[in-house]
Amino acid sequence: MTATLTQLEQHDRFIRRHIGPNNAQQAAMLDAIGATSLNDLTAQIVPESIRLPQALGTGEPCSEAEGLSSLRQVANKNNVFKSYIGAGYYGTHVPSVILRNVLENPGWYTAYTPYQPEIAQGRLEAILNFQQVSMDLTGLDLASSSLLDEATAASEAMALAKRVSKAKKANIFYVADDVFPHTLDVIQTRAECFGFEVVVGPASEAVNYDLFGALLQYTNRHGQIDDRSELIKALHDKKAIVAVAADLMSLVLLKSPGEMGADVVFGSSQRFGVPMGYGGPHAAFFTARDMHKRSMPGRIIGVSQDTRGKRALRMAMQTREQHIRREKANSNICTAQVLLANMASFYAVFHGPQGLKTIAERILRLTDILASGLQSKGVTLLNNRWFDTLTLDPLTKADVTAIKVRAKAAEINLRIDSETRLGISLDETTERQDIYTLFEVILGPDHDLDVAVLDDELLQASAAQSGIPESFKRTDPILTHPTFNRYQSETEMMRYIKRLENKDLALNHSMISLGSCTMKLNAVTEMLPISWPEFANMHPFCPLDQAQGYAQLIEELSDWLVKITGYDAICMQPNSGAQGEYAGLLAIKKYHQSRDESHRNICLIPQSAHGTNPASAQLAGMKVVVTACDKDGNIDMDDLTAKASEMSDNLSCIMITYPSTHGVYEESVKAICELIHQHGGQVYLDGANMNAQVGITSPGFIGADVSHLNLHKTFAIPHGGGGPGMGPIGVKAHLAPFVAGHTQVKTGLASDNNGAVSAAPFGSAGILPISYMYIKLLGTKGVTESTQVAMLNANYISQKLSSHYPILYTGRHQRVAHECILDLRPLKEASGVTEMDIAKRLNDYGFHAPTMSFPVAGTLMIEPTESESKVEIDRFIDAMIAIRNEIAKVESGEWPIDNNPLCNAPHTMDDIIDPAFDTRPYSREQAVFPTEAVKANKFWPSVNRIDDVFGDRNLFCACVPMDEYK
Ligand SMILES: *Cc1c(COP(=O)(O)O)cnc(C)c1O
Secondary structure, three states: OOOOHHHHHOOOOOOHHHHOOOOHHHHHHHHHHHHOOOOHHHHHHOOOOOOOOOOOOOOOOOOOOHHHHHHHHHHHOOOOOOEEEOOOOOOOOOOOHHHHHHHHHHHHHOOOOOHHHHHHHHHHHHHHHHHHHHHHHHHOEEEEEEOOHHHHHHHHHHHHHHHHHHOOOOOEEEEEEOOOOOHHHHHHHEEEHOOOOOEEOHHHHHHHHOOEEEEEEOOOOOOOOOOHHHHHHHHOOOOOEEEEEEOHHOOOOEOOOOOOOEEEEEEOOOOOOOOOOOHOOOEEEEEOHHHHHOOOOOOOOOEEEEEEOOEEEOOOOOOOHHHHHHHHOOOOOOOOOOOHHHHHHHHHHHHHHHHHHHHHHHHHHHHHHHHHHHHHHOOOEOOOOOOEEEEEEEOOOOHHHHHHHHHHHHHEEEEEEEEOOEEEOOOOOOOHEEEHHHHHHOOOOOOOHHHHHHHHHHHOOHHHHHOOOOOHEEEOOOOHHHHHOOOOOHHHHHHHHHHHHHHHHOOOOOOEEOOOOOOOOHHHHHHHHHHHHHHOOOOOHHHHHHHHHHHHHHHHHHHHHHHHOOOOOOOOOOOOOOHHHHHHHHHHHHHHHHOOOOOOOEEEOOOOOOHHHOOOOOOOOOOEEEEOOOOOOOOOOHHHHHHHHHHHHHEEEEEOOOOOOOOOOOOOOHHHHHHHOOOOEEEEEEEEHHHHHHOOOOOOHHHHOOOOOOOOOOOOOOOOOOOOOOOOOEHHHHHHOOOOOOOOOOOOOOOOOOOOOOOOOOOHHHHHHHHHHHHHHHHHHHHHHHHHHHHHHHHHHHHHHOOOOOEEEOOOHOOOOOOEEEEEEHHHHHHHOOOOHHHHHHHOOOOHHHHOOOOOEEEEEEOOOOOHHHHHHEEEEHHHHHHHHHHHHHHHOOOOOOOOOOOOOOOOOHHOHHHHHHOOOHHHHHHHHHOOHHOOOOOOOOOEEEHHHHHOOOOOOOOHHHHHOO
């Protein structure tokens, strides 16, 4: 054995860990499909005119140890000060039992959105708990399962208000001038698109306007707590909808906004055990009155039953969603913040109502002590009631300057509102010693205040000394459901989390071939850095000189993404793919405006587009015109040419997906870009399919102007059971001045006067280390090979299955791109077996179903990704063939159409112990152990097939009463 040092080093690289099939497997697969090499296959699939002439230049691949140590250098440049900035982001202790068993556990973070609820009952229960927490604390009847952040939730609240308000003629949305500035910013961006007038002023003056809705904040940005019951009543008399932004921790103690009459309540659940992460990801909660249920944004988990009548959970009222209603959808939310909602709900489960109360009361007590000490020294407070936030005003400019110097020396950040105003927000992590430090920073070293003495004095004084007077206190009980009252020991908690995890199929069990979702490896080495305090514990509005590590991370990642996309600049703000679409369309809109062409508002969208495309176009205030696809799944050029000419004067843009959602590299894509440009339009290329482009072609090279990237698809951020995600956009230079800006932080692009699309300047910055590591570890060689192996895997499956199921679309040389669509309609016609039956039967074989009925009804779209090895792919192919043989038995009449392993799938343990099973025409073994491979690693669906219609007719979206468990 002789090898050079270079060869030894190369063997140690991450590439062979990320890419599933090893060299021998790749060779066998290439052979099976008739290609001589990866390059040969690529040349067969991707038209020459579209292929990049040279390699990407994103660096050399490296080993995991090297990758970690180089990111460590970057992390060390972040200087983590203790944060009292508040403004929606607070210090929190992530309970270790949740950190390790949820955030750092692939059983939780690699799952997808629960499209197959029979194998997702665990996370569905966790989200249902989140809804219960939201409802209990806000005092409203119905909660959604998580939105992206507080500020986008505010704009969803505004949109809901417009939909449901009876003040049909009114066009004003009134925003109290004491809401967070970044919330207002995101609202203004959205309102401009909708043509709403936003009026900002003192809350009490809202009644003077003809308005359809109003937004109040409780507690407000200064920490003040006001009872808004009378105001809300007066606004209701004007038929306005009242939305209230609220803080979850304060609501543990405060009278709920629901009790005050609010129609919608929303806010961030970050401080329930989710690190600040320099802005995210965190889940926003959103609650409303029951009568507004059909207008709710985002997903709602509801209770239904399975075919045995057993209680079962699933996503409720899906028909309200963007993928069904397209440009008529309530919102464009697709990926949300499920993992973080789950963390917050587990935080509530672990602490229970009493634990939460203790945490909240301690925060209040420390704030009381801080206030009383400062006031005793003559400091004036702007607010006379508080939970955790004090605003010091007025101070002299000299005081503020001196305080800033002392704060810096003590390594703490205060909220600097102006030259004469400071804010301090305490949180769960604040200790007694911190109050001394704060006294020193604010008053100078010579103060003689003693926390214990102040505490005694407060206890002896009347209750009125507290920041929350009696009349503002919550009197109704919270979190009375047993789930929140039985898991306070770590052992119980650990087992509860595990019990739920066991019900869910995630990537740590088997491949999840959901087409368009790119369920690739989320490597541990990529994930580790998100838990590092240097990344996890930074406040998004901390001074930039403390966040130099993040600045470098964002800059280097942006540079790589510029190379990969062929664009000129990257905007990191959007925190999901759909938000990226919205942000990209806004840039197009502003670009047209800058050229005095604001009348250009038509957005062409091919029939085959993902539902978020039309939904986002509608949010951006554009008019959607749908164009046809031909029988091969390509954009119908005749129809497109005709529509582009017809709409030429008013054409804003086209939204296309490449390779198309049909899984084909359309040869005409460059011609499409040219055609749209000739008519003065811009090209938005949906980047969800970048996993078929990286290193081979690019949106910029093809001729598009702007794209979002789903970092949670192509660039290894895990899907978290439905989120988080990151949807940065790449733009050509002419659009760069028009991307999102931010009121609080300079984002570095020439556009800080532009409105924001997210609460935080760099969106969910806390998960960017994952994509950074992905590109760093793989290098140019690895990211390019990933694309090629993704295509190899898809073509191998397509080839192997094509004699059993028709492949709906193929491109050049009968190849597919990185995914393939099985057409099940002929089989359904012949046998009566539906795509749903096949999807559920796959669960019995231990697999998650591929994407069902998108982009064509009656089909399955399979995307294996490069991370699946030949062994796993063969197992999947065997399962699909075995299922085809089962269908044959239905076709031939051997099994009746209404009693066979397909229509009865998935099978549960309940089935197996049911004596009535004996009457079925197939055996128990056939039901649950159809192959030897299944026996070796059985996954048991925890419920039988779920009845969606029953659940929607009997809508129930809260934790189930305990007697139902009996
Ligand atoms: C996933 C996807 C989107 C939406 O991305 P989210 O992050 O879920 O908002 C848009 N278009 C296509 C083609 C997709 O596959």
